[in-house]
Amino acid sequence: MFVHQSFDGTRSAFSLSLLKVSAGGRCDCVVQSSSPLWLDTHWVGRQILCPGEECPFCGNLPSRSQGYLVVTVDVAGETKPFLLEFTGTSALRFDERLRFFEIELKPGLEISLFRKSKRSPLVMEPGAADRAFDPCLADDRRLLNAIAVIFGLPLCAAKSSRATWAVESMPVALSLCRTREGKFSAEMCSA
Numbered sequence: 685m686f687v688h689q690s691f692d693g694t695r696s697a698f699s700l701s702l703l704k705v706s707a708g709g710r711c712d713c714v715v716q717s718s719s720p721l722w723l724d725t726h727w728v729g730r731q732i733l734c735p736g737e738e739c740p741f742c743g744n745l746p747s748r749s750q751g752y753l754v755v756t757v758d759v760a761g762e763t764k765p766f767l768l769e770f771t772g773t774s775a776l777r778f779d780e781r782l783r784f785f786e787i788e789l790k791p792g793l794e795i796s797l798f799r800k801s802k803r804s805p806l807v808m809e810p811g812a813a814d815r816a817f818d819p820c821l822a823d824d825r826r827l828l829n830a831i832a833v834i835f836g837l838p839l840c841a842a843k844s845s846r847a848t849w850a851v852e853s854m855p856v857a858l859s860l861c862r863t864r865e866g867k868f869s870a871e872m873c874s875a
């Protein structure tokens with residue numbers, strides 16, 4: 685159910701494994717982040733962050749929006765943090781469920797995760813809203829740094845907000861795209 689990603693150096697301190705729910709699988713998690721972070725990505729042999737305006741892939745390749753939240757899961761009696769990744773399709777249904785039950789997405793909300801088949805979107809069903817959460821994990825920088833490690837972006841500074849982190853990260857995301865663009869077209873030519 686869990687895919688562990690390993691990273692080198694001090695950045696590894698900020699890495700979080702992506703929470704994977706396999707086909708037919710179920711998993712309960714507790715939200716830690718205050719709100720999801722939405723990012724646009726492209727698939728170029730691997731997932732890469734779209735840097736926006738000057739992106740070399742936009743217009744040529746489809747992009748998709750992905751939401752991210754830091755969550756915790758009880759694994760063999762131990763509470764462990766993970767990064768939950770979900771698509772707009774999953775989020776749309778989840779938002780409807782939240783509205784229906786008049787529940788707010790915030791730290792401490794339990795979510796039951798379910799995936800019917802490999803190709804079907806992750807189903808997110810809200811549960812109890814008053815589960816315990818960890819203020820350290822609820823800190824936005826925990827979410828930003830976990831994202832930074834996954835996409836090879838700079839870690840956020842002590843007082844960074846989402847906006848300042850995005851401003852610092854996008855030039856790096858753009859240069860990563862340009863490097864990948866060269867390699868990707870070479871791979872496509874040789875394929």
Ligand SMILES: [Zn+2]
Nearest residue numbers: 734739741742
């Ligand atoms: Zn793009």
